[in-house]
Amino acid sequence: MHRSAAVMAWNVFKFCTALRGLGSVMILMVLGVVGVTYYAVVVNNYGPALFAAESMDSLTAFTVLLLFHGLLVMLLWSYFSVVLTDPGGVPLNWRPVVEDEEAGEAMPLANSEFSSQILNMQQSAVISDPGDPRIRFCRKCNQFKPPRCHHCSVCGRCVLKMDHHCVWVVNCVGALNYKFFLLFLLYTFLETTLVTLSLLPHFIAFFNDGEIPGTPGTLATTFLTFVLNLAFALSVLGFLIMHISLVLGNTTTIEAYEKKSTPKWRYDLGRRRNFEQVFGIDKKYWLIPAYSEEDLRRIPALHGLEYPKKPDPESSGL
Known part of the structure; x- marks a missing residue:
């Protein structure tokens, strides 16, 4: 029994060490997928169509390219905000x-x-x-x-309001970058859905033996891009739905697992206030990976150390 426990602990440590070693490899993989997608959509298909003779094709290409670049900017902004933002650590000499x-x-x-x-x-x-x-x-x-803080075995430290360690962003997702992670999921879903729909006619024509301009290499790139973006859109949609439900319940992935053993969850203050603890009150900042100074000043939860709770019925005599 002791031997199996020791072997399990060793295996877990080895797994965590491997995750640390991924580092920039995962960032390069994400940028690689973005690069292939950009080549297939902009360079290969809708870029040339922008200067087509037919005005309808030109208008469609302009619309697709405008949406594509707008979502791409927001996706990369959100992604690197998650990667480069410290999720929050326990301050030195912090005391409860x-x-x-x-x-x-x-x-x-x-x-x-x-x-x-x-x-x-x-x-x-x-x-x-x-x-x-x-x-x-x-x-x-x-x-x-602090409350809602958990130890990350990959990072080797305690993380404020830790949700999980994400290999795709090579960072922990915690109190200070959780909003950025959610926006990354949102813009990834919107971008991959747009790419999937825009390349769908080319994908259908490929199997219907329709006439498709381009070399075998460009056709293969278009086919690969369609499959990759369809797979990402479906998988990210599931994560997005899950995290939306977690935000509305004011809980994290770790806490959702832990609180199965207890019926009480004192941090659930209602959907609106739960949402504001992650995204802030200022609506102008909801869809960008940043916070207003007013929100940072008024909402202690955004700093990851203090969280308002519902009153305990037992202590209040209810």
Whole structure:
């Protein structure tokens, strides 16, 4: 039993090490798919059609190219925002705030004797309820953990409001870049859907033995681009639907798995407020990977350390 557990731990460590090694390979793969798609849509098909003799073909090509480039800019902006934005780590010497029941106020945990007692408690007990406001401690990082914070074995540190570690963005998805990740999914779905629909006539003509201009190489590129974008559109749609439901319930992928063991989820404040904790209140910023200064000032959840909760019925006497 002990031997199998040790082997499993070793295998997991080996897997995490491999994920760290992917690094820029995944970024190059994403850029490669974008490059092939750009060649097939712009250079190969709709670029030449833009200067066609028939005005209808020219108008269609202009519309497709305009939408394609607009979505591509937003996709790459969102993608590199996820890649380059730190998802949020625990600040140095961060201490949780505990409630002083006698004084009726909150105070930061600072007393060394009390701290040692808390550490001993956390090292000997496992908190099973992710909605429980008790003090949490990470044994791997040897530090206190803010609410909704989890340790990432790939990054080797605790990440604020960690959702998951994504190999496609070579980064953790957490409190500070979760919105950017969702926008990346949205624009990827819209872009791949546009490409699929725009190349569909060429794909149908390929199997109907229709006359298609171009060399065998360009036709193969168009065929490959259609298949790739169709596959990405279908797979990303599933992830997008899943994450929309998580946002509306104010939970993460990890928390959705954890809270199966508890009926309470104190962070669910209603769909609108849950949405605002990820995207902010300013509507002008909802569809771009950025936040207004006003939102950053007014919404503590965007910083990843504090989250408003529903009142506990037991403590309020309800």
